[in-house]
Amino acid sequence: MNCETVIRNARVLDGSGADAAVVDVALADGRITGIGPTLTVRAAEEVDGAGLVLAPGFIDTHTHDDTSVIETPQMLPKISQGVTTVIVGNCGISAAPVRLRGSVPDPMTLLGPAENFRYPTFAHYVNAVRTAQPAINVAALAGHTAIRNNHMDRLDRAATEEELRGMRADLQEALDAGAIGLSTGLAYANANAATTEEVEALAALLRGSEGVYATHMRTETERILDAMAEAFAVGAFAHAPVVISHLKCAGVDNWGRSEEVLQALEAARATQAVYADCYPYAAGSSTLDLKQVDERVEITITGCAAYPHVTGKSLQQIAQEWGVSQLEAARRLQPAGAIYHSIAESDMRRILAHPATMVGSDGLPHDSHPHPRLWGTFPRVLGRYCRQEKLFPLAQAVHKMTGMPAARFGLTGRGLIRTGYAADLVLFDADAVIDTATFAEPVRAAAGIERVWVNGILTYTAAGTTGARAGQFLARTGRPAHA
Numbered sequence: 001m002n003c004e005t006v007i008r009n010a011r012v013l014d015g016s017g018a019d020a021a022v023v024d025v026a027l028a029d030g031r032i033t034g035i036g037p038t039l040t041v042r043a044a045e046e047v048d049g050a051g052l053v054l055a056p057g058f059i060d061t062h063t064h065d066d067t068s069v070i071e072t073p074q075m076l077p078k079i080s081q082g083v084t085t086v087i088v089g090n091c092g093i094s095a096a097p098v099r100l101r102g103s104v105p106d107p108m109t110l111l112g113p114a115e116n117f118r119y120p121t122f123a124h125y126v127n128a129v130r131t132a133q134p135a136i137n138v139a140a141l142a143g144h145t146a147i148r149n150n151h152m153d154r155l156d157r158a159a160t161e162e163e164l165r166g167m168r169a170d171l172q173e174a175l176d177a178g179a180i181g182l183s184t185g186l187a188y189a190n191a192n193a194a195t196t197e198e199v200e201a202l203a204a205l206l207r208g209s210e211g212v213y214a215t216h217m218r219t220e221t222e223r224i225l226d227a228m229a230e231a232f233a234v235g236a237f238a239h240a241p242v243v244i245s246h247l248k249c250a251g252v253d254n255w256g257r258s259e260e261v262l263q264a265l266e267a268a269r270a271t272q273a274v275y276a277d278c279y280p281y282a283a284g285s286s287t288l289d290l291k292q293v294d295e296r297v298e299i300t301i302t303g304c305a306a307y308p309h310v311t312g313k314s315l316q317q318i319a320q321e322w323g324v325s326q327l328e329a330a331r332r333l334q335p336a337g338a339i340y341h342s343i344a345e346s347d348m349r350r351i352l353a354h355p356a357t358m359v360g361s362d363g364l365p366h367d368s369h370p371h372p373r374l375w376g377t378f379p380r381v382l383g384r385y386c387r388q389e390k391l392f393p394l395a396q397a398v399h400k401m402t403g404m405p406a407a408r409f410g411l412t413g414r415g416l417i418r419t420g421y422a423a424d425l426v427l428f429d430a431d432a433v434i435d436t437a438t439f440a441e442p443v444r445a446a447a448g449i450e451r452v453w454v455n456g457i458l459t460y461t462a463a464g465t466t467g468a469r470a471g472q473f474l475a476r477t478g479r480p481a482h483a
């Protein structure tokens with residue numbers, strides 16, 4: 001048998017959560033064509049994986065890479081972590097379908113400036129991704145806030161019946177063009193006035209489409225349980241699986257409540273499909289939000305158009321220099337991006353370890369001094385939380401990054417090492433893999449990622465990118481599988 005590549009002698013973690021087995025894996029025509037001990041194949045390239053782990057390429061379940069996959073198709077922050085697929089369109093904001101009326105509403109600014117929004121329909125976006133040929137695969141949610149903004153003159157109120165009709169037409173077009181579901185960002189001012197009924201009227205379209213409902217909930221602080229109940233109600237109404245985005249207990253007064261939060265998640269799981277994504281850091285990041293300014297929380301600025309020189313500085317430092325309160329400094333900096341050290345490490349660890357939790361970076365690629373999660377999330381889970389802190393076994397960590405998200409988001413034929421599956425693969429050194437991006441120096445590639453293949457094409461090695469760009473747009477194909 002001939003093939004393009006065979007990887008021999010690696011410890012193979014197949015993404016299912018099963019223990020590793022030392023087997024050979026053969027690739028041809030973008031697919032896995034053989035798996036077994038000592039495969040007798042003639043390969044154009046033989047790779048010795050002895051001492052290394054071979055896993056399915058990682059799926060970043062929570063990204064804001066919508067326009068990055070087009071503007072910076074090499075996607076180095078992600079491919080260098082072993083990520084071969086990103087799910088874009090989270091938190092209610094997506095690059096499509098978007099027909100801007102005036103300025104870019106918060107937090108759609110996380111996807112870049114106005115000129116990045118060039119996709120009036122979802123089909124336009126799909127075409128643009130295919131034309132850009134990014135290095136990694138892309139699956140996309142349609143964002144509620146993006147769609148609201150197409151139909152409403154102001155976003156600080158609920159949508160009217162007529163506006164809702166237009167919004168539903170936009171969402172239907174997106175689903176027909178391959179969107180994998182709907183996302184909301186109800187905590188943000190530009191979606192917060194939406195009623196549960198408004199969200200349900202949109203989510204109802206998921207019923208026939210088998211898409212997922214991913215939600216940055218209405219709040220992650222004191223009333224988080226109410227917000228979870230709302231998310232579950234929307235999912236139940238739409239008969240759609242719910243993914244709670246970046247699940248956390250945010251804010252000092254809310255620390256220590258992760259057990260309570262996970263109990264609520266467990267209770268919902270008795271009757272419906274509910275999951276979460278989580279990044280492995282005790283700090284969040286988004287646009288600079290006056291509501292989150294709290295003198296007890298360290299806040300650093302990730303970017304600011306009006307005062308670029310303050311980037312990387314803490315709000316406390318800026319306030320001191322200006323002789324004003326932190327709240328006043330934050331007001332003057334608008335609009336800006338920020339990192340909030342507002343999560344308890346113990347809560348984050350408990351949520352990350354939960355069996356319903358997948359890994360999602362929530363990296364913000366347009367910040368000039370980004371949260372290190374953009375470059376570090378996956379190696380940090382493997383190196384710090386798995387190897388060093390033994391929070392869960394390696395097979396489990398890989399499952400949270402591969403087989404589990406592929407099943408939950410309906411990415412058919414990916415996320416597992418199986419014959420016939422797409423050859424998205426990462427070869428890494430389990431004894432050395434670690435994030436090197438820090439809050440001080442956030443733009444640094446991880447260590448220990450040896451080789452990454454996307455659709456069978458070698459795209460990244462420890463020496464850097466190969467220049468290959470073999471990613472595909474992954475249109476919704478089938479029904480998500482639910483445990």
Ligand SMILES: [Zn+2]
Binds near residue numbers: 090185216245
């Ligand atoms: Zn979010």
